Amino acid sequence: MKSPRFEAPAIAVLVALAGCGPAPIDPSRQVGANPYLPPIHQYLLPPMHVAKVVGWNGATPSVPAGLKVQSFATGLANPRSLYVLPNGDVLVVETGNPPGPVSRPKELVMNWVEKMAHSRTKPGQRILLFRDTDGDGVPDQRTVFIDHLNSPFGVVLVGSDLYVANTDAVLRYAYTTGQTQITDPGVKLCDLPGGPIDHHWTKSLTASPDGSELYAGVGSNSNITENGIQAEVGRASIWQIDRATGAHREYATGLRNPNGLQFEPQTHTLWAVINERDELGQDLVPDYLTSVRDGAFYGWPYSYYGQHIDPRVQPQRPDLVAKAIAPDYALSSHVAPLGLVFYSGTNLPAHYRGGAFVGEHGSWNRAVLNGYKIVYIPFADGRPSGPPEDVVTGFLVDGDKARGRPVGLAVDGQGGLLIADDTGNSVWRVSAASP
Amino acid sequence: MPSMNPRSTVSLGGVPLHAMLAPIVAVCFVATLITDIVYWQTAAMLWADMSAWLLVAGLIVSLFAAPLGMIDFFGDPRIRELRAAWIHGIGNALAVILSIFNCLIHTRDAYTSVVPTGLILSALVVAILLVSGWNGWALVYRYGVGVRQKEQQ
Numbered sequence: 001m002k003s004p005r006f007e008a009p010a011i012a013v014l015v016a017l018a019g020c021g022p023a024p025i026d027p028s029r030q031v032g033a034n035p036y037l038p039p040i041h042q043y044l045l046p047p048m049h050v051a052k053v054v055g056w057n058g059a060t061p062s063v064p065a066g067l068k069v070q071s072f073a074t075g076l077a078n079p080r081s082l083y084v085l086p087n088g089d090v091l092v093v094e095t096g097n098p099p100g101p102v103s104r105p106k107e108l109v110m111n112w113v114e115k116m117a118h119s120r121t122k123p124g125q126r127i128l129l130f131r132d133t134d135g136d137g138v139p140d141q142r143t144v145f146i147d148h149l150n151s152p153f154g155v156v157l158v159g160s161d162l163y164v165a166n167t168d169a170v171l172r173y174a175y176t177t178g179q180t181q182i183t184d185p186g187v188k189l190c191d192l193p194g195g196p197i198d199h200h201w202t203k204s205l206t207a208s209p210d211g212s213e214l215y216a217g218v219g220s221n222s223n224i225t226e227n228g229i230q231a232e233v234g235r236a237s238i239w240q241i242d243r244a245t246g247a248h249r250e251y252a253t254g255l256r257n258p259n260g261l262q263f264e265p266q267t268h269t270l271w272a273v274i275n276e277r278d279e280l281g282q283d284l285v286p287d288y289l290t291s292v293r294d295g296a297f298y299g300w301p302y303s304y305y306g307q308h309i310d311p312r313v314q315p316q317r318p319d320l321v322a323k324a325i326a327p328d329y330a331l332s333s334h335v336a337p338l339g340l341v342f343y344s345g346t347n348l349p350a351h352y353r354g355g356a357f358v359g360e361h362g363s364w365n366r367a368v369l370n371g372y373k374i375v376y377i378p379f380a381d382g383r384p385s386g387p388p389e390d391v392v393t394g395f396l397v398d399g400d401k402a403r404g405r406p407v408g409l410a411v412d413g414q415g416g417l418l419i420a421d422d423t424g425n426s427v428w429r430v431s432a433a434s435p
Numbered sequence: 436m437p438s439m440n441p442r443s444t445v446s447l448g449g450v451p452l453h454a455m456l457a458p459i460v461a462v463c464f465v466a467t468l469i470t471d472i473v474y475w476q477t478a479a480m481l482w483a484d485m486s487a488w489l490l491v492a493g494l495i496v497s498l499f500a501a502p503l504g505m506i507d508f509f510g511d512p513r514i515r516e517l518r519a520a521w522i523h524g525i526g527n528a529l530a531v532i533l534s535i536f537n538c539l540i541h542t543r544d545a546y547t548s549v550v551p552t553g554l555i556l557s558a559l560v561v562a563i564l565l566v567s568g569w570n571g572w573a574l575v576y577r578y579g580v581g582v583r584q585k586e587q588q
Contacts, residue, residue, distance in 0.1 A: 042543060042547060044539045045539055046542075104484045104487040105487055105488060223544045224545050226544040226545045226548070227480065228480040312543070312544055312546045314478040314545065314550075315478060
């Protein structure tokens with residue numbers, strides 16, 4: 001997949017610009033329960049290596065033997081998350097980041113870098129519904145399900161109540177099975193921290209197994225408090241929202257940017273994937289997958305991976321650092337996990353049952369790109385039980401060009417794995433090669 | 436009769452352009468030190484953000500001020516004979532180079548964008564500017580660089 005011919009000169013230039021920092025380590029040293037954590041290295045110019053977007057042009061992602069990949073939907077406008085309704089209809093959330101103020105010159109440069117790394121299509125602000133009436137795994141009906149949303153991301157259905165997490169509020173809609181369009185404006189269940197600064201804007205959403213509570217991921221409002229600690233009220237946490245009243249409490253905190261909220265089906269515990277901080281070096285800090293404990297503090301912003309202090313935060317809070325716990329399972333640095341799904345279907349080979357798939361959107365703060373793929377993490381007794389395996393790859397071509405970038409994941413009614421690809425403006429479906 | 440004072444090559448209506456722009460750069464870099472000190476003492480991000488803007492503003496103006504100063508320096512051999520002109524030019528060049536590094540340090544996030552490296556660089560730049568600026572003023576007020584004389588009229 002990677003071609004050293006193209007990659008080597010690019011890396012040489014970047015390493016020179018980055019002030020001759022240490023070479024990136026092998027990401028395999030940073031996966032699992034006890035990742036290697038190198039010393040902090042703050043660059044004069046942080047490594048910025050963004051994959052140039054080239055599109056698929058008829059190509060498809062790669063999967064191992066025994067699996068096949070199909071195009072599920074194309075021509076979308078920044079699809080970022082997916083949800084499968086009980087009747088098998090698939091919801092695809094088209095969304096993009098809300099506009100924000102520019103508080104320093106660096107942000108002008110960063111906005112430009114981000115533009116380079118994403119599709120040029122203007123993101124939609126809506127949810128589309130796809131239906132497969134003949135059961136071949138490929139949809140044959142497409143409707144606009146809910147339109148005119150505000151940077152939506154999370155979706156969850158409890159009974160006949162459909163909840164959508166906009167970037168600034170959780171909305172409730174009445175849903176009847178088979179419905180293909182909702183036109184009523186919805187009812188606000190509760191506000192979520194939104195603008196004017198809205199740095200990590202994707203609000204992931206799930207419901208407790210008994211349906212009484214909702215859980216919303218609320219990302220931090222900065223990389224590492226550079227917008228001021230006052231901008232972080234209620235952020236970097238997972239909210240527990242009472243479905244009846246809309247009242248909320250912070251269920252767990254110190255989680256820089258939690259996404260992919262899911263209950264593990266065997267133990268009914270809440271899990272999430274977390275995007276950790278940037279600009280402490282190419283191999284800090286590993287992003288992670290973790291079970292989320294009630295009342296736990298996971299360190300952000302004061303410390304990382306337990307009690308490793310981040311010198312960029314002032315004033316420091318040793319009292320909070322003393323309480324910080326380490327997460328369960330590292331995914332290696334800067335992979336940007338945004339999608340998580342536990343596989344309890346029966347379509348994929350037995351090897352892929354019972355564990356978790358993680359969608360890694362891919363790095364920018366690293367000379368050698370990391371992520372840009374879907375990995376599978378086996379689970380036993382509700383805990384990760386082995387190293388991650390690459391399952392869906394081929395999002396990168398020639399080592400440093402992106403055909404697409406995976407985000408949200410879901411399992412469809414027949415047990416196929418669906419992948420939202422926001423940069424390729426597609427949804428992919430992975431299933432068993434032979435029934 | 437030729438002018439007795441050294442001449443400024445780039446001037447607008449008799450006023451040297453370098454002498455107009457150089458103080459803007461100096462003010463930006465002096466203000467950076469002040470906002471850096473206030474950030475160091477308060478940890479309120481507003482002040483660090485202000486430093487980042489001031490550094491960028493100072494560097495943008497220096498893109499114009501530096502070449503204009505160099506043209507004046509090479510435009511009249513009498514300027515190059517002045518020790519003060521050499522001190523002024525080399526000092527200012529050093530201040531700008533250090534400020535480029537300082538600007539990169541200030542792109543870091545939160546506390547280490549200022550403390551300690553940014554603060555040290557800002558102070559060093561102001562110390563250099565005290566010497567190079569003093570010599571710049573001497574060029575005008577003592578040696579009359581770019582100043583028109585009465586008998587010329």
